[in-house]
Amino acid sequence: MSLLSRRRALLTFAAAALLSGCSLFRTAPPAPDPHPPIVFVHGNGDTAALWHTTVWRFESNGWPRERLHAIDLPYPLARDDEGKPQDGRSSTTEHMQFLSAEVDKVLKATGARRVVLVGNSRGGYAIRNYIANGGGTSKVSHAVLGGTPNHGVWADPKSRTGSEFNGAGPFLTALNAPKGPNGDEVTPGVRWMTIRSDNNDKFAQPDGVWIGAKGVPTNVSFAGPALKGAEDVVVAGIDHRETSFGPQAFAATYRFIARKPPATTAITSQAPVVLNGKVSGLGINNTPGTGNFANNLPLAGATVEVYATNAATGERQGAAVHRKTVGADGLWGPFTADGQAAYEFVIAAPGFATTHIYRSPFPRSSDLVNLRAERIADADRDAKSVVTLTRPRGYFGIPRDDISLDGRNPPGGIPPGIAGVSTAKLKVLDAPDRPVEAAFNGERIVGQAWPAAQNHVVFLELHH
Known part of the structure; x- marks a missing residue:
């Protein structure tokens, strides 16, 4: 076969392959994304x-x-x-x-x-x-x-x-x-x-x-x-x-x-741990006197302090390890945390109670540690201190869960049967400035009962 004949044959084959969708000329489909957003x-x-x-x-x-x-x-x-x-x-x-x-x-x-x-x-x-x-x-x-x-x-x-x-x-x-x-x-x-x-x-x-x-x-x-x-x-x-x-x-x-099961449903630890999140408040546009509407608007001007605490007593271990006055974006961090330490987050903002939030140790970094400034309800002003156990990612079920707050198991205000309540409130009537312990299915948090008379309110917030 002459050189010209060979070229014609090659061109004929290529044209046929293109028309028939031969893999020689087909673009391979993109591989599936193993980690889609x-x-x-x-x-x-x-x-x-x-x-x-x-x-x-x-x-x-x-x-x-x-x-x-x-x-x-x-x-x-x-x-x-x-x-x-x-x-x-x-x-x-x-x-x-x-x-x-x-x-x-x-x-x-x-x-x-x-x-x-x-x-x-x-x-x-x-x-x-x-x-x-x-x-x-x-x-x-x-x-x-x-x-x-x-x-x-x-x-x-x-x-x-x-x-x-x-x-x-x-x-x-x-x-x-x-x-x-x-x-x-x-x-x-x-x-x-x-x-x-x-x-x-x-x-x-x-x-x-x-x-x-x-x-x-x-x-x-x-x-x-x-x-x-x-x-x-x-x-x-x-x-x-x-x-x-x-x-x-x-x-x-x-x-x-x-399209496969996870290797683990546990949360593995990492280091270092860097935390951040947004501070918001209650009311329309966070304006005092406009009700208790939940919103996710930045509470600009709020001050956040973070204290490492004694996990057994809730007492502060020295001075604040982080302090920031929140800007227009509402972000209170970043804060490099000790993954083994328990922390108290304190929010101070005009029109709100000084809000103390106690949390278990953070095993991993997160920029979703959002904080909300709260107010004391009028019905709670007779208490020495107001301490609320809160489970944002689930409800409390009786008898499904093992729950205690300040020695009461289960705490008051949680009806038996269908799990439908995510908070349990304790009105401390004896004396403020003492430890209050909460536990939920193995997670334990201890905080201090700050005085309601001085416009303080306390939350013990569960991870799980």
Whole structure:
């Protein structure tokens, strides 16, 4: 064969290969991202801080910290009526728009094509709305909804229909409308998973006791968070918040995203430990006298001091190890901590009580250590000191959990049965300036009972 003939044959083969899609000329598809960016979306009245143990668990399994992003909705409480503006609260549209902007920031920062969205409770509404109506289908690969009341906290076509939590109202009716050939309730193009309790979720109950309507049917079942077309994960005994923040929820979420189980659900330690977060307050725009509306706005001008404490007594071990007056961004750090030390965080701001928050040691770094300045309730002003045990990432269940506060096991104010209370308040009536010990399922915190008469309020905040 002549040289010219050989060239013609080669060109003919190349053209045929190109037309037939021969692998010689096909561009290989991009390899799946082993660690896609994850955006965590908190629930009604909550903050990004609730995700810090979940982030720690992802990091403990090798997920890069820069690919784990938790959003902080400025006004996290839903409106009573979706169609009526309400000071200090957000609509479903505002919620969705905020999430959309945050997703775009994460995509730009990471260079990724898509993100994973993980939401707790109301956060799942924003995720569903964004994917269905906000252009999220092309930007989201997986959606995980923990405890989201997808069929409502109640479902009544004649009562409070303007609430986004009414399963018979226009918002959820539209989201749950059948889609695709199988009549799925989820938007096609995204992989979906719901995580729910078998019967211990306070917002998936057939009786309205947890919404102030004891004995009135809600028309919602224990399976209310499940959605047709989504993988439905049921974990026995977990409460509403544990559907997102507990170790079982983490294991299910990790497996769903990574297509394999996590190596561990424990939180591994690291060094050094660097902490940071935002300081916020209560009231509309943090203005004194405007009520106890939860918000995630920066409390500029607040002063934060951090003290290492004796883990057995709550007493300070010397002078403050960190002090900062908060600027416009609300950030109180960074602070390099001892991963073995217990700490007291003190917030002082005009219009608020001096707020003392005692915490267990931090095994890992976090920029989600958000702090909130509080006020003393009028009903508590007769106490020598007011000490509150709080569990932000779950509720207290009796007899499920082992809980004690100042020697009482269980503390007062926690009803038996469905786990639905996340705080236990102690009104110290004997004397202030003494240790108060709290314990929850193996986690122990000791703080000092600072005097209420001098406008001090105390919180013992659990990690778990």
